Amino acid sequence: MIYLIDITLLVFLIVVAYAVVRVTDLFEAAMLFAIYSLLSAGLFAMLDAGDVALTEAAVGAGIGTILMLAALALTHRYERPAPGRNPTALAIVIVTGLGLGYASLDLPEFGAADNPVHTHVAPYYIQQTYDDTGVSNLVAAILASYRSIDTLGEAVVILTAGIIVFALLAPGAGRGKRTSTTRSEEAE
Amino acid sequence: MTTILSLFNYWAVIALMMVGYYCLIAHGNMIKKIMGLGIFQTSVFIMFISAGKVLGGSTPILREGVTEYSNPLPHVLILTAIVVGIATTAVALALAVRIQEAFGTIEDDQLSEADPEDAAGQ
Secondary structure, three states, rough: HHHHHHHHHHHHHHHHHHHHHOOOOOOHHHHHHHHHHHHHHHHHHOOOOOHHHHHHHHHHHHHHHHHHHHHHOOOOOEOOOOOOOOOHHHHHHHHHHHHHHHHOOOOOOOOHHHHHHHOOHHHHHHHHHHHOOOOOHHHHHHHHHHHHHHHHHHHHHHHHHHHHHHHOOOOOOOOOOOHHHHHHHHHH | HHHHHHHHHHHHHHHHHHHHHHHHHOOHHHHHHHHHHHHHHHHHHHHHHHOOOOOOOOEEEEEOOOOOEEEEEEEEEEEHHHHHHHHHEEEEEEHHHHHHHOOOOOOHHEEEEHHHHHHHOO
């Protein structure tokens, strides 16, 4: 049963991702991208990652789509259609995919409880978190208690990104049209 | 059959990665490139979350009557990655908007035409 939902969602994801790449109307692509984020949130919920599913649905499908639409409102709606297939890109992508596919044969079995990832430090967190922190949500406890400095670093990254976006888009000096003529004038 | 089922998640991740990677290389429109990067990014998230899943386990929130939980560590990593990913996407989109304002286009090839010296690396 779990495999059925898992495989269905993954096939949907691949179909929607292909559609995002194919459509030339960027508003359609933005909406399809929101569907893609929401589908991946469903997949995360199915794979027992409740917190990740909530975050992906709120941040990926919500804020991400708003940002895309805001950027589209300030640029063009339609993408210039690509001049046919790009054989170089296709070759690079297929070689990468085949290499990773070969490597995937060495990966441990999906969902087995004795995989290396589950036998190293994970049991400590599952057994000791409640005694150490008194929080029953393990993901929240690790994020905000054991790895709180990491989370502070993440907050610094978001602050930096916010400052950069403000600096790029704030009205003021240096804002305006820069064409190739002004550029060559500046060089002189 | 069991092998195919146990590897299906990884293969789907690789397929998604290939779609996103192709979009990133072959499409000239910057917004489309950013979407391709988003697809690529999500494929990596799915890879990590798949690795954290234990069949028969449950969501890692401690409660009565549940003994087996999925691994919470990949969830923590990906939670951070989602938030940082959206921050970098915001910066990329802001840059695209600035390029549109300065040059009137966000298509790669038209930008090269608008500034041939820059395109030639001079």
